[in-house]
Every structure is written in structure tokens, then in C-alpha cells.
Amino acid sequence: MRILVIGAGIVGAALADRLARPLDGGRPGEGDTVTVVEEQWPGAGTSGTSYAWLNASDPADPVYHRFRTEALRTWRDLAAGLGDPSWYRPVGNVVWATADDAKARLAARVEGLAALGYAARLIDREELRALEPALNAPPDVLIAHFPDEGYVHGGPAAQALALRAQQSGADIVTGHRAERLNLRGDRVTGVRLDDGRDLDADLTICAAGRHAPALLATAGITLPLVDPAAPGSAAPCLVATTTPAPGALNGLVHAPELSARQAENGGLVLEADDIDAGVDESVPEERVRAAGDELLARGRTILPGLTARVAGVRRCVRPLPVDGYPLVGPHRPGLYTAVTHSGITLGPHLAELIDQEIHGRPAEALAPYRPDRHG
Ligand SMILES: Cc1cc2nc3c(=O)[nH]c(=O)nc-3n(C[C@H](O)[C@H](O)[C@H](O)COP(=O)(O)OP(=O)(O)OC[C@H]3O[C@@H](n4cnc5c(N)ncnc54)[C@H](O)[C@@H]3O)c2cc1C
Known part of the structure; x- marks a missing residue:
């Protein structure tokens, strides 16, 4: 089967890695070809700016909680297979x-x-x-x-998984955008790239994160994600990083007014729900900078010895389904969709389940999360 994955964030990269990697004793998909199209580079999207907390920390929906605890187990196995890389931080x-x-x-x-x-x-x-x-x-x-909780550095994680997919034979096409889905009747037959090339596939998997609605709309498909441009939208958010702060934190910290963890550069990643709530796409740059200063001030309150400064503040957009749950499954003949919030926690586990189901074994665990469940 010719499989085309659109997007190399954590979801697309984990999927490409899973689909391309030979497993012991052969696998149902042996003989597949895997091509990934990524507009920028692996991990350049939301995955690279994510707070990236690995958790199943909400007991309210026991089915979803169990799904997420399975995802934490999948991460442990995946990381062990990669020699427990430094970007995987199961630190509590x-x-x-x-x-x-x-x-x-x-x-x-x-x-x-x-x-x-x-x-x-x-x-x-x-x-x-x-x-x-x-x-x-x-x-x-x-x-x-x-x-048992922790975090990953989302950018390096997506890059490592895309690299291993490539080493296993996947073709990773970066710097090109899939402009539209190609159709023959009701069947999706691949994509048209921004340079005019058509890539044909037996199965196209949309893992384009927050940009998935735009791509799917080219085939007349609506994906129920929260609109980041709507007034008061919960999708836009803001993350500050600081200059190095050696030894400031061992694990993740969630205080009432601040979430914090170490960043890849040895500084801190800082985020706060109430600050996210005030940042939509129209907020001017000076307010974004002020938000970074406020996050640092809160950081100094809980870490009195903190001397680091703000290194950067990035706006980002969550791919947030309207009901909060993943949108994963066959969508049209030739098309499969894999878009979710909590994609850092769920990405590798979704990859396992999607691999299973596109090779003929429907995954019961995905039944509540089909992309067309809203009708
Ligand atoms: C501030 C913040 C905090 C978060 N906190 C957590 C958390 O604590 N725990 C957690 O599990 N999750 C968290 N999330 C959510 C999580 O980061 C996302 O669910 C996850 O990163 C989505 O991964 P993805 O691969 O679907 O999307 P992305 O990482 O955005 O990847 C999609 C890729 O597709 C590419 N692309 C898009 N359209 C096209 C196209 N047409 N053609 C080619 N390429 C295309 C993009 O360039 C991008 O690289 C958070 C998100 C944010 C923003």
C-alpha cells in the first residue's frame, strides 16, 4: 500500500516511524511505502512549542483516562527502544x-x-x-x-522519530505544502503539492494538526476544531522560555498561577491558563512581551533564586477538537484523519492503533473518537 502522511508533528512523525519500521517477525504492512509531506520541518508546528506534559491526570472520564494511561505505557516502550533519549523526561x-x-x-x-x-x-x-x-x-x-508523569521536548522528539522513519525507508518531503486533497469521485487519491506535483497514494493520512481543517476543506470535509480566530477562543496560547536556569526544577510543577518545567536549552518553559485566555491572534506584540515578563515574575515567586531572563515568547495554537477528544479514523475512501489535542501524550499510542487498523484490525479503543461522530 502507498501511504501518504501529511504533517510531521509528533502525530505524523510517530505514525511514519511506526509504519516504516520493521518489527520482529514481519508485520502486516510489509511492502508498504511511506511518504511524509511536511510544509516546514519535523516538529516545527505545535509540537515544537507545546508544554508537552505526558499525563493521564484527569479521572473524570475513566475510558479516556485508561486510553491515556496506555499512551504513557507506549511512550515508555518507545523511549526504551530509542535508548531513553534525553528529550524524553519521565520525571514526575x-x-x-x-x-x-x-x-x-x-x-x-x-x-x-x-x-x-x-x-x-x-x-x-x-x-x-x-x-x-x-x-x-x-x-x-x-x-x-x-x-509516573513527565514531559518530552516536542521538537527533538518529532525530529528523532522522523529521522528513524527515514532510516527505515520512509520518504520525508520537507519544505512543501499539500495544497489540496486530490479526488476521484468520492475517493481521495493523494495530494497536490505547492510546486504543482501530484503525489498519489492508496491511503492519505491527515496529521496536519491545527491546519487539518484547511486541508480537509479542499475535499468538502469539515473537521470540528475550535476556531482560533473566534473571539475568546480557547485555542490560542502563549509559552515563554527563559535563559538557562540550571537545577531550577527536577520535574513538572503546576502551581495555581504557573506551570513550569525545564526547557531544551536548560532554561524554563513557563505557561499559565489565565494568560493563555487573554491571548488571541489579534493581540499586539507588546502585550505578548508583557505576558512573558509576567510569567517570569510568577516564576520568581515560586523559585526565589531564579536569575534567568525571558529568552523568548511564542504564540501558538492548540489543535483543539470542540469536545476536547481526539478525532481519529477513516474519513472517506482513501482518507484517514489523526488530529488531537494532547497529541504529545497520545501521538505514539495513536500511531500503534492506526497502524493496526489500516492493516485490517479495527481498534476498539478508537471507537469513541471517530472524526465524523458529530454527524
Ligand atoms: C501551549 C501548548 C501546551 C500544550 N500542552 C500539552 C500538554 O501538556 N500535553 C500534551 O499532550 N499536549 C499538549 N498540547 C497539545 C499538543 O502539543 C498537540 O496536540 C500536538 O503537538 C499536536 O501534534 P500534531 O502532530 O497533530 O500537530 P503539529 O505539531 O502542529 O504538526 C502538524 C504539522 O503539519 C504540518 N502541516 C500542516 N499543514 C500542512 C500541509 N497542508 N502540508 C504539509 N504540511 C502541513 C505543519 O507544518 C506541522 O509541522 C499543548 C499545545 C500547546 C500549544
Whole structure:
């Protein structure tokens, strides 16, 4: 089968790696050819700016929680197969709450997760100090620890997976945009590139992240993602990185007004929900810079020894399905779609399941997440 993957973010790169890589004892897809088309370079899109927390930290929907815990297992196996690369950081996560209602929610979350068999427990300040010596939590906080969580550096992860796919025989075409899906009747037969070339395929897989709606629209298909241009949209967000801050943090930290972890350059990645909420695509540059300064000020509050400065602030857009759940499955004859929020957590696991189902074994675990479930 000739398989064409559009996009080499974490989803497309993990998929290309999975489809191209020979597995022990042969595989159903042996003899497939895999081509990836990426407009920029692997990891250049949302995956490269993501906060990239690997987690199954919400017990509210036990089916989705189980799906995500499976995804964490897939990451462990994938990373082990790559010799535990430095971009994979299974370093744990601490969360604290100060307000009474937030404490009650955190305690309920820990209890709900523990009941589902997920590693989650409340810890005291002594234990927090042992885990994160540089952190200064305010008095009277409720603290939780999630030791099996972690993060990846999304850009290097996508690059490493795309490289291994290429070494396994995949053709990675970078610097070209798929301008439209080609159709014969109702069947998708490949794509037209921005240089006018047509790439033919038996199966085209749309892994174009936030840009998927535009590509799918060329075949008259609507994908229910939150519109980043709509007023008050939840899709746009903003991430600051700092200059190096050696030893500032060991794992992830989620404080009430700040999420933080180490960055690839040894600095910190900083993000906050309330700041994200005020940043849409029309916000001028000076407000973006001010948001970076505010994130750093919050960082200095919880890390009093922090002397780093803001190194950069990037706006980004989440590929956010309207109901929050993945959009994954056959979409038209010759077309499969794989678009999701939490794609860093889910990417390699989706790749395993998609490999299985395009080779004739439908994946039950994907049944709730079909792209046309909204009718
Ligand atoms: C600030 C922020 C925080 C986040 N936090 C988390 C988190 O903590 N945990 C988590 O799991 N997830 C998180 N996410 C979500 C996660 O990052 C995304 O779900 C994931 O990166 C999506 O990966 P992707 O491969 O689908 O998309 P992308 O990484 O955007 O990749 C799509 C690729 O397709 C290419 N492309 C698009 N259109 C075309 C075309 N027509 N032709 C050719 N190429 C094309 C693009 O150049 C891009 O490289 C966060 C996202 C953001 C922005």
C-alpha cells in the first residue's frame, strides 16, 4: 500500500516511524511505502512549542483516562527502544493548591486517580523539598505528586522519530505544502503539492494538526476544531522560555498561577491558563512581551533564586477538537484523519492503533473518537 502522511508533528512523525519500521517477525504492512509531506520541518508546528506534559491526570472520564494511561505505557516502550533519549523526561509532576475550593478539587482528583490505580498521592512540604529543593511553596498549601508523569521536548522528539522513519525507508518531503486533497469521485487519491506535483497514494493520512481543517476543506470535509480566530477562543496560547536556569526544577510543577518545567536549552518553559485566555491572534506584540515578563515574575515567586531572563515568547495554537477528544479514523475512501489535542501524550499510542487498523484490525479503543461522530 502507498501511504501518504501529511504533517510531521509528533502525530505524523510517530505514525511514519511506526509504519516504516520493521518489527520482529514481519508485520502486516510489509511492502508498504511511506511518504511524509511536511510544509516546514519535523516538529516545527505545535509540537515544537507545546508544554508537552505526558499525563493521564484527569479521572473524570475513566475510558479516556485508561486510553491515556496506555499512551504513557507506549511512550515508555518507545523511549526504551530509542535508548531513553534525553528529550524524553519521565520525571514526575507536583501540583499544589492554595484556595479552599482548589484544594478540595485536588484532593478529589488524587482520590479518583488512586482509585483507578494511577500513581497519585498527597505529599507534605518535607517531601516537596526533597523532590524540588529550589521551590518555595506558600504556607498552608495542599500538594500532590504524580511520579509516573513527565514531559518530552516536542521538537527533538518529532525530529528523532522522523529521522528513524527515514532510516527505515520512509520518504520525508520537507519544505512543501499539500495544497489540496486530490479526488476521484468520492475517493481521495493523494495530494497536490505547492510546486504543482501530484503525489498519489492508496491511503492519505491527515496529521496536519491545527491546519487539518484547511486541508480537509479542499475535499468538502469539515473537521470540528475550535476556531482560533473566534473571539475568546480557547485555542490560542502563549509559552515563554527563559535563559538557562540550571537545577531550577527536577520535574513538572503546576502551581495555581504557573506551570513550569525545564526547557531544551536548560532554561524554563513557563505557561499559565489565565494568560493563555487573554491571548488571541489579534493581540499586539507588546502585550505578548508583557505576558512573558509576567510569567517570569510568577516564576520568581515560586523559585526565589531564579536569575534567568525571558529568552523568548511564542504564540501558538492548540489543535483543539470542540469536545476536547481526539478525532481519529477513516474519513472517506482513501482518507484517514489523526488530529488531537494532547497529541504529545497520545501521538505514539495513536500511531500503534492506526497502524493496526489500516492493516485490517479495527481498534476498539478508537471507537469513541471517530472524526465524523458529530454527524
Ligand atoms: C501551549 C501548548 C501546551 C500544550 N500542552 C500539552 C500538554 O501538556 N500535553 C500534551 O499532550 N499536549 C499538549 N498540547 C497539545 C499538543 O502539543 C498537540 O496536540 C500536538 O503537538 C499536536 O501534534 P500534531 O502532530 O497533530 O500537530 P503539529 O505539531 O502542529 O504538526 C502538524 C504539522 O503539519 C504540518 N502541516 C500542516 N499543514 C500542512 C500541509 N497542508 N502540508 C504539509 N504540511 C502541513 C505543519 O507544518 C506541522 O509541522 C499543548 C499545545 C500547546 C500549544
